[in-house]
Amino acid sequence: MRPHILVVEDDAVTREKLVGYFEREGYRVSAAGDGKEMRALMARDSVSLVMLDINLPGEDGLLLTRELRAQSTVGIILVTGRSDAVDRIVGLEMGADDYVTKPFELRELLVRVKNLLWRIALMGSQIQAEASDDAVRFGPWRFDIPRRQLSKDGIAVRLTKAEYELLVAFVAHPGRVLSRERILSLISHRGDGPGDRTIDVLIRRLRGKMEQSPQDPQLFVTVHGEGYLFAADIHS
Secondary structure, rough: OOOOOEEEEHHHHHHHHHHHHHHHHHOOEEEOOOHHHHHHHHHHHOOOOOEEOOOOOOOOHHHHHHHHHHHOOOOOEEEEOOHHHHHHHHHOOOOOOEEEEEEEEOOHHHHHHHHHHHHHHHHHHHHHHHOOOOOOEOOOOOEEOOOOOEEEEOOOEOOOHHHHHHHHHHHHHOEEOOHHHOOOOOOOOOOOOOOOHHHHHHHHHHHHOOOOOOOOOOOOEOOOOOEEEOOOEOOO
């Protein structure tokens, strides 16, 4: 099936431009002008990726990102006219996968969409090829990679797509220091430069969900000047 992209944009001209462009590129595309229309469309049909404008009337894109991420692992690319780095970090904190600032080239946006969808598919293929049928365990945690399920003492813990990919990367490299650049190559997030804080944001989110004391992490250990180390003792 063709990937289904949902464009959420209040400006009619921009909305139609994006819909027409991505349809010509072979995608199935739907459009919404606000959060209400977005919810109605997603309730009726499955969506592969949401292209979400931050500056929407009523509920802005950041609030909608948080709502989407609480309910699903759909890919989210924020599109905005704001250039403030704070907005980008807040968007990532709330669960967005990528962030594009207007004005942008449609070709650039297409590449980002392709990369995100490709990496999602690739991660799924790698997991099917490499992971056993049994879940991996570390401490009180059980991580069923093929089913994308994480639980602690039988209690499920929800992961976003990016958090899931990051945990898969760490589980595949236990006891090894991974640089931010190496981690970025293993997940579908992308950064805007060497100072990008994407990985730091995701690590902080995983620590908040999995560490007994996020201020004194025992699983996701910072190795200053080098990157991060997954310090768990993994067994099947």
